[in-house]
Amino acid sequence: MLSRRTALMFLSGSVAAPNMAFGATAREIIWDDLIPPGIAYSEIIGEGDMDIENDTWNPIYDANATKLNETLDGAYIKMPGFIIPFEISADGVTDFMLVPYVGACIHTPPPPANQLVMVNTAKPWSGDLLWDPVWVTGTMRTQLQSTQLGQTGYSISADEMEVYVW
Numbered sequence: 001m002l003s004r005r006t007a008l009m010f011l012s013g014s015v016a017a018p019n020m021a022f023g024a025t026a027r028e029i030i031w032d033d034l035i036p037p038g039i040a041y042s043e044i045i046g047e048g049d050m051d052i053e054n055d056t057w058n059p060i061y062d063a064n065a066t067k068l069n070e071t072l073d074g075a076y077i078k079m080p081g082f083i084i085p086f087e088i089s090a091d092g093v094t095d096f097m098l099v100p101y102v103g104a105c106i107h108t109p110p111p112p113a114n115q116l117v118m119v120n121t122a123k124p125w126s127g128d129l130l131w132d133p134v135w136v137t138g139t140m141r142t143q144l145q146s147t148q149l150g151q152t153g154y155s156i157s158a159d160e161m162e163v164y165v166w
Helices: 004-023
Strands: 049-051 056-058 076-085 093-099 117-125 134-146 151-163
Touching: 076 117, 117 134
Parallel strands: 117 151
Antiparallel strands: 049 056, 076 093, 076 134, 093 117, 134 151
């Protein structure tokens, strides 16, 4: 039988444990890590169609484009990318899409879903820094979502952001 003191110590430890995650070191990942193991990047994007009239290439994605790396679901990660904002206020941006290269989804067809990440951050990111590459640190989730810019496969609840330094 547990004493009252032992029970309280046990319960207080279990309540404090989730808060310890904030001090955890983030696993640094790159865009290739978003592709499930065993699938090559070349297997995500097919040949596509060239729209000569509009001078654009429209990729043809197969089922591999929506396959996600489920080992990242719930992982505390840090990854680089570029910001495509959904809305900008005077304080900056809090909801945006993280993309692997400048202009993805705006000037070109969107990358496949497993190469697009929705990000929400409580602390707005300055509108003055939107063209800079960034590091985003937070908890990643795997879930297909549709947006006006393209289908995403991942989301991050960002705890921290910083400018990516080459």
